[in-house]
Amino acid sequence: MTTPATMxxxxxxxxxxxxxxxxxxxxxxPFTVVSDMSLAVAAGETLCIVGESGCGxxxxxxxLLRLLPEAAEIAGGRIKINGRDILKLNGHDVExxxxxxxxxxxxxxxxxxxxxxxxxxxxxxxxxxxxxxSASAAxxxxxxxxxxxxxxxxxxxxxxxxxxxxxxxxxxxxIALALACDPKIIVxxxxxxxxxxxIQAQILGLIADLQKRLGSAQxxxxxxxxxxxxxxxxxIVMYAGRKVEEASVYDLFDHPIHPYTKGLMGAIPRGRxxxxxxxxxxxxxxxxxxxxxxxxxxxxxxxxxxxxxxRPPFEEKRPGHFAACWEHDDV
Amino acid sequence: MSEAPLLQVEGLTVHFPIxxxxxxxxxxxxxxxxxxxxxxxxGETLSLVGESGCGxxxxxxxLMGLVKATGGTVTFAGERIAGLRGAALxxxxxxxxxxxxxxxxxxxxxxRVRDIIRAPLDIHGVGTPKERRKRVAQLMERxxxxxxxxxxxxxxxxxxQRQRIGIARALALxxxxxxxxxxxxxxxxxxxxxxxxxxxxxxxDLGVSYxxxxxxxxxxxxxxxxVAVMYLGKIVEIADRDAxxxxxxxxxxxxxxxSAPSLDPRQRRIFxxxxxxxxxxxxxxAGCPFHPRCPLATEKCTTVDPALTSxxxxxxxxxxxx
Numbered sequence: 062m063t064t065p066a067t068m069x070x071x072x073x074x075x076x077x078x079x080x081x082x083x084x085x086x087x088x089x090x091p092f093t094v095v096s097d098m099s100l101a102v103a104a105g106e107t108l109c110i111v112g113e114s115g116c117g118x119x120x121x122x123x124x125l126l127r128l129l130p131e132a133a134e135i136a137g138g139r140i141k142i143n144g145r146d147i148l149k150l151n152g153h154d155v156e157x158x159x160x161x162x163x164x165x166x167x168x169x170x171x172x173x174x175x176x177x178x179x180x181x182x183x184x185x186x187x188x189x190x191x192x193x194x195s196a197s198a199a200x201x202x203x204x205x206x207x208x209x210x211x212x213x214x215x216x217x218x219x220x221x222x223x224x225x226x227x228x229x230x231x232x233x234x235x236i237a238l239a240l241a242c243d244p245k246i247i248v249x250x251x252x253x254x255x256x257x258x259x260i261q262a263q264i265l266g267l268i269a270d271l272q273k274r275l276g277s278a279q280x281x282x283x284x285x286x287x288x289x290x291x292x293x294x295x296x297i298v299m300y301a302g303r304k305v306e307e308a309s310v311y312d313l314f315d316h317p318i319h320p321y322t323k324g325l326m327g328a329i330p331r332g333r334x335x336x337x338x339x340x341x342x343x344x345x346x347x348x349x350x351x352x353x354x355x356x357x358x359x360x361x362x363x364x365x366x367x368x369x370x371x372r373p374p375f376e377e378k379r380p381g382h383f384a385a386c387w388e389h390d391d392v
Numbered sequence: 393m394s395e396a397p398l399l400q401v402e403g404l405t406v407h408f409p410i411x412x413x414x415x416x417x418x419x420x421x422x423x424x425x426x427x428x429x430x431x432x433x434x435g436e437t438l439s440l441v442g443e444s445g446c447g448x449x450x451x452x453x454x455l456m457g458l459v460k461a462t463g464g465t466v467t468f469a470g471e472r473i474a475g476l477r478g479a480a481l482x483x484x485x486x487x488x489x490x491x492x493x494x495x496x497x498x499x500x501x502x503x504r505v506r507d508i509i510r511a512p513l514d515i516h517g518v519g520t521p522k523e524r525r526k527r528v529a530q531l532m533e534r535x536x537x538x539x540x541x542x543x544x545x546x547x548x549x550x551x552x553q554r555q556r557i558g559i560a561r562a563l564a565l566x567x568x569x570x571x572x573x574x575x576x577x578x579x580x581x582x583x584x585x586x587x588x589x590x591x592x593x594x595x596x597d598l599g600v601s602y603x604x605x606x607x608x609x610x611x612x613x614x615x616x617x618x619v620a621v622m623y624l625g626k627i628v629e630i631a632d633r634d635a636x637x638x639x640x641x642x643x644x645x646x647x648x649x650x651s652a653p654s655l656d657p658r659q660r661r662i663f664x665x666x667x668x669x670x671x672x673x674x675x676x677x678a679g680c681p682f683h684p685r686c687p688l689a690t691e692k693c694t695t696v697d698p699a700l701t702s703x704x705x706x707x708x709x710x711x712x713x714x
Contacts, residue, residue: 113580257443258607262651262661284580287610287653291660310657328585331610331655334633337592338614340585344550 074101075278081138092349095302107279109289112299118282122250161191164239168251170231174223180234181219184241191242206237229260250282298322301356308382318384320361363388397431405463424450426625437602439612442622448605452571489562493574495554499546506542512564531560552583573605609652621645624681631707641709644682688713
């Protein structure tokens with residue numbers, strides 16, 4: 062079954078994913094962690110993928126750069142960057158692609174950066190991997206990238222090691238590393254989750270500002286609907302390895318359709334002084350033992366007999382607003 | 393306001409020495425908690441909110457006696473706890489309990505859930521073995537766990553369920569205060585809501601007080617009656633929840649609130665630019681600790697640390713300019 066990629070017809074996607082399937086070889090035998098994942102993102106656009114632990118959002122992000130861990134494999138689908146299917150490329154061509162076409166910002170810069178290389182050397186190394194430039198030109202580019210991310214005192218910071226920087230500055234360094242070769246697509250996996258809230262605000266502001274200036278396409282993975290509201294143009298909500306809803310950020314926050322999305326919004330404590338929160342009962346089912354029908358049905362307040370038996374198709378419920386639910390309230 | 397506080401903290405200080413070299417000479421001091429005052433009344437929730445390194449968790453640990461306070465007095469139900477010995481100390485330990493952030497590392501993986509929850513009863517010799525068994529089943533039910541899972545090990549439970557186990561253990565001795573140290577920060581938002589609702593129910597039914605330690609303003613706004621904002625070991629503002637969120641007074645409180653994402657795509661915030669200043673409890677600025685990041689800072693702020701003083705609406709603020 063082909064799920065629609067909901068790109069507005071007037072815009073050409075830089076990146077498109079069609080029916081991506083990701084499988085993991087686990088102790089329970091192989092099981093699918095991402096199913097029928099389709100998405101598209103255009104230059105200058107920010108697509109947020111939101112969901113809770115284990116929903117498959119990070120696996121999707123890693124697959125886009127072909128960086129899946131050993132135990133995981135892409136079992137089907139296509140990932141196209143500027144029309145070229147990157148799943149057909151060999152290892153060398155994939156390396157060329159990373160950094161130049163598509164780059165990733167990870168959650169924890171302390172583990173993603175090399176601890177025994179200075180910030181400047183790491184960025185310069187990436188530059189020289191993709192461009193035939195002298196060492197000094199590459200270092201100049203590194204300092205320029207650090208300036209771009211508003212790193213205070215960039216010349217000095219370029220000579221420092223990751224452990225000498227604060228969490229916020231490390232995340233700036235990682236963003237500089239990702240941007241050093243002007244990639245067209247940036248994938249950011251929980252880029253602010255490890256940061257304090259005042260620093261998170263700075264980094265989100267920086268990412269939004271850079272995107273405006275550089276016009277890159279951006280996919281931002283997060284568990285935080287607050288972050289989504291701040292930066293997204295369009296949003297995909299994932300549950301148990303599948304898309305359950307996709308819409309513009311305004312449609313999603315104004316009129317969420319899927320009961321899981323509604324549940325997530327009701328569970329956020331902010332602005333609900335002493336009011337009882339609408340929790341979602343139960344827990345996410347294990348991916349190797351998903352229920353037969355809709356994966357959310359056992360936790361869904363509105364589930365019918367059909368929901369337990371048959372998986373609902375992901376379809377357009379309102380113009381530009383997609384969801385996978387049998388029981389949605391039509392407008 | 394006339395009711396005597398259950399817990400009164402005055403001038404609480406926790407300093408850690410920084411040692412270096414073979415002789416382990418002291419070369420500096422981490423002033424993790426640097427003289428704070430607050431009170432906690434029976435049945436209320438006071439939150440300590442702030443960012444990493446502000447001293448909020450150390451405050452909780454110091455109250456539990458899990459780190460040593462280097463100064464100040466703590467009075468619980470009219471008795472100074474520093475002077476407590478023997479039976480009086482044991483009684484204090486029964487009446488104040490703690491729930492930790494990480495439900496993965498705060499439960500012994502080799503113990504069955506029944507033994508984890510029963511441990512406080514065993515230690516304090518509460519009831520007969522039969523009564524303890526009954527009490528464990530009761531506690532599990534109370535926190536929303538199935539008593540027939542009592543023989544399972546922690547790894548057989550999800551994060552939210554493990555946090556329920558931690559809460560059941562804290563409740564075992566019917567404490568008057570539970571210190572909740574980031575109890576929901578490791579949980580997904582849907583599960584977080586379950587635990588916050590459970591904590592609210594327990595307070596309503598049992599009248600327990602919470603000292604709620606959190607970095608999350610949304611959670612704090614939801615659960616607190618009063619809120620104390622901490623920055624680099626100091627309390628910079630204490631106010632009733634509604635007053636604090638309606639009109640933050642200290643510039644740091646204001647910055648915190650402005651930094652929290654809006655949850656409304658039509659109300660996106662304009663984010664502040666980069667700042668070179670990184671707060672650190674080892675290299676604390678002279679004067680007001682917030683002055684290097686403060687838009688209102690003047691000469692005076694770089695030399696004189698403002699005291700926490702009372703404002704018209706009853707809130708306390710430590711700022712020369714507000």
